[in-house]
Amino acid sequence: MKTRITELFGIEHPIIQGGMHFVGLAEMAAAVSNAGGLGIITGLTQRTPEKLAAEIAKCRGMTNKPFGVNLTFLPAITPPDYPGYIQAILDGGVKVVETAGNNPQKWLPALKEASVKVIHKCTSVRHSLKAESIGCDAVSVDGFECGGHPGEDDVGNWVLLPRAAEELKIPFVASGGVANGAQLVAALAMGADGINMGTRFMATKEAPIHDHVKEAIVAASELDTRLIMRSLRNTERVLNNAAVGRLLEKEKELGANLKFEDIIAEVGGVYPKIMQDGDMDAGAWSCGMVVGLIHDIPTCKELIDTIMADAHAIISQRLRAFEAA
């Protein structure tokens, strides 16, 4: 399938694997890219720019297809060494960067000069327009359903995507809640040029995470995610578990007085315990409502091939039949 996104990134299928903390390692990105999508290494999971450089080199050894790096800009007292990470990306010859979390304007000149394509993740039309105005090449429009940080506007993709289509000139992909070919077709119908998936790619054979996480995703329904940190204006959609239950109790008790320190036990540094050790109650981890649509653990190639085959069948059979009637 050819869309503005496949053309922009030089990929076969309009399917991107969004950056995921402690999931987006070389193995994940390479598997998605080898299957014809765009795999993305999560920059900040690598604790130093040197480690990111090594992860990029490792991925390069696993695929000769394009892959990207996610750079998440977070509010932090001591910010990560972003110039160092950018340099590692440039030195590694990576040609796609997925930015998220905050306005990437400061970092665009260096990336543009090296012909790196930038796709910025946005949870609103106004942020998408801002991304377009500062020179981003594409936008990943993340609806309220998404795993991770859906922002504070709570607009689902059924409205957010057509709204983005009304306003944007640059291409965008539908992100949040996507798992199958019917949704790819729907996204294309609503003006997107592809899809971005997070949670769905976690439940694949190659995802470099503990089997307990994959099993929890398959077992969960669309009713099993929760929103946390709302009062901190840092809302995150996570899978419900014992730690999330404790966290929500504290939020209820402390209300507007809640501070980040009150919940540090549930959210601080928990990812390795969950993703690597499989300790499923160690803390809160990002997960989308789309878990309700995930029933198996295929390879990335099986997943992407199925999505594409279903999408083609829906377009050429189901939709065409409506035209003929």
Ligand SMILES: Cc1cc2nc3c(=O)[nH]c(=O)nc-3n(C[C@H](O)[C@H](O)[C@H](O)COP(=O)(O)O)c2cc1C
């Ligand atoms: C476990 C997990 C970790 C994530 N970590 C990041 C991250 O570090 N940076 C980022 O920009 N997005 C992150 N995301 C968001 C994804 O890139 C993607 O936008 C989101 O998962 C899309 O929604 P979906 O899960 O419904 O497909 C994460 C998502 C998950 C599920």
